[in-house]
Amino acid sequence: MIVRELELDLDAFEGPFDLLLTLVLKEELELGDIDIAGIVVRFVERLAEREELDLDACGEFLVLVAALLELKARGLFEDEAAELADLEPEEAAEELARRLAEYRRMKEAAGWLAERLEGERDRFFRIGPAPLAPQPERKLAPQQPDQLAEVIRLLAKEPPVVSLNHMALRFPPVSQFLTRFRALLQRRSRFDFDAELDGLSRAEQAVAFLALLELRRVDEITISQAAPFAPIRVIRTGEESAAADERTTAWTVRSA
Amino acid sequence: MDRPLRLVTANPLDQLARTLEALLVVASAPLPVEELVAATDDDPERVEMALGLLSERYREGRSGIVLEQVAGGWAFRASRDAAEACGRLFERPVQRGLSQASLETLAIVAYLGPVTRPEIARIRGVAADSAVAGLVERGLIAEAGRDDGVGGAIKYRATPLFERVFGLESLSQLPRLDDVAGDVDELRERLHAVADQRSA
Numbered sequence: 001m002i003v004r005e006l007e008l009d010l011d012a013f014e015g016p017f018d019l020l021l022t023l024v025l026k027e028e029l030e031l032g033d034i035d036i037a038g039i040v041v042r043f044v045e046r047l048a049e050r051e052e053l054d055l056d057a058c059g060e061f062l063v064l065v066a067a068l069l070e071l072k073a074r075g076l077f078e079d080e081a082a083e084l085a086d087l088e089p090e091e092a093a094e095e096l097a098r099r100l101a102e103y104r105r106m107k108e109a110a111g112w113l114a115e116r117l118e119g120e121r122d123r124f125f126r127i128g129p130a131p132l133a134p135q136p137e138r139k140l141a142p143q144q145p146d147q148l149a150e151v152i153r154l155l156a157k158e159p160p161v162v163s164l165n166h167m168a169l170r171f172p173p174v175s176q177f178l179t180r181f182r183a184l185l186q187r188r189s190r191f192d193f194d195a196e197l198d199g200l201s202r203a204e205q206a207v208a209f210l211a212l213l214e215l216r217r218v219d220e221i222t223i224s225q226a227a228p229f230a231p232i233r234v235i236r237t238g239e240e241s242a243a244a245d246e247r248t249t250a251w252t253v254r255s256a
Numbered sequence: 257m258d259r260p261l262r263l264v265t266a267n268p269l270d271q272l273a274r275t276l277e278a279l280l281v282v283a284s285a286p287l288p289v290e291e292l293v294a295a296t297d298d299d300p301e302r303v304e305m306a307l308g309l310l311s312e313r314y315r316e317g318r319s320g321i322v323l324e325q326v327a328g329g330w331a332f333r334a335s336r337d338a339a340e341a342c343g344r345l346f347e348r349p350v351q352r353g354l355s356q357a358s359l360e361t362l363a364i365v366a367y368l369g370p371v372t373r374p375e376i377a378r379i380r381g382v383a384a385d386s387a388v389a390g391l392v393e394r395g396l397i398a399e400a401g402r403d404d405g406v407g408g409a410i411k412y413r414a415t416p417l418f419e420r421v422f423g424l425e426s427l428s429q430l431p432r433l434d435d436v437a438g439d440v441d442e443l444r445e446r447l448h449a450v451a452d453q454r455s456a
Binding site: 025026063089090093094097099102103105106107108109110111112113114116117120121122123124125126127128137139 | 283284285331332333334336338339340342343346348349350353354356359360362363364366367378379380381401402417420421422423430431433448449452
């Protein structure tokens with residue numbers, strides 16, 4: 001299928017695609033009047049009529065239509081075209097021709113390579129890891145020895161000793177807190193658990209809490225808390241006031 | 257030209273030729289004359305003569321092994337008569353064909369290399385990344401340093417394997433491409449005609 005022979009029937013133009021291109025190039029036809037989508041539709045119809053997909057034709061068509069679209073876009077947006085067109089028309093034409101020529105040559109070269117490859121199909125030879133192949137040289141940026149020394153000095157410095165304090169947690173016996181809380185409860189009927197823990201280490205606080213649970217288990221105290229994370233109130237068994245009961249109920253209901 | 261082997265044996269170059277034979281059979285890539293000279297520790301002219309003798313002995317139609325000048329050096333390959341049998345047992349480096357995009361990219365690297373990927377893309381008008389990656393994987397092109405400009409894009413060149421696969425002594429054996437310019441001149445004229453009208 002030859003793209004240039006594609007017959008077009010558009011509002012502004014009727015005839016083969018090639019003639020359209022020629023007229024556009026000669027500026028005898030205003031590209032702004034041409035419905036390029038119509039060309040695409042016509043091409044796709046022609047393509048659909050054929051059983052096989054002609055990739056070469058599709059490629060050529062895409063290149064031509066892309067070029068047309070670009071020309072049309074530049075024609076429609078004069079201002080932007082002026083910005084882009086730093087080159088004089090002659091220069092632009094020369095540049096375009098140079099690029100097309102270069103690509104054409106490479107396409108020819110690719111064709112030659114394809115033929116050559118086919119002709120050399122019966123070449124068999126030993127290939128190895130090619131130990132003799134030259135390795136590309138990687139250039140180093142200019143180096144500053146002073147900076148290197150500075151960095152190495154930093155690395156050579158003795159690192160600070162890592163603290164192992166957390167490895168040896170010392171847990172005081174639970175009994176210590178049991179004794180302490182019982183003594184406290186003999187003096188006062190109630191106390192604030194959080195206030196009692198003031199100034200203790202984390203580990204000691206944990207043990208104190210275990211002691212609290214132990215006292216609750218043996219039913220020596222009642223524990224109440226107004227809300228999660230609120231201060232824990234400890235009350236000697238038998239001393240619960242109506243107020244405390246209310247508060248406990250209130251929290252239970254709220255949290256339920 | 258079919259000299260009896262006795263004459264070759266009587267040749268004082270025979271010992272040198274045998275050493276060269278040994279070097280070439282061990283090599284997995286073509287050996288340049290300079291390397292053969294260095295390895296044999298002999299006179300370059302005598303090495304060339306001995307290679308001439310060997311390539312006569314190992315030539316197509318006379319031997320199953322053929323000595324040829326390829327990829328800038330000397331190398332053994334299988335004779336073309338044995339290609340069918342070889343094909344049953346071995347795979348060629350480019351067994352599967354190359355796509356049009358790969359061939360065009362390969363042509364650009366072979367003719368203009370070392371070139372960067374942006375340069376290839378500029379000529380072809382489309383990105384060349386996957387084509388380049390495929391050719392590198394096949395060993396037909398390889399990295400050849402970096403561009404000096406900002407960013408330092410990687411440059412690529414054709415490899416000795418490319419020359420071997422395509423049976424080229426060197427890249428200078430690639431055909432000149434100036435002869436295909438006819439079409440282009442016509443195109444240039446048309447473009448210039450448009451340009452003249454624009455500027456008028």
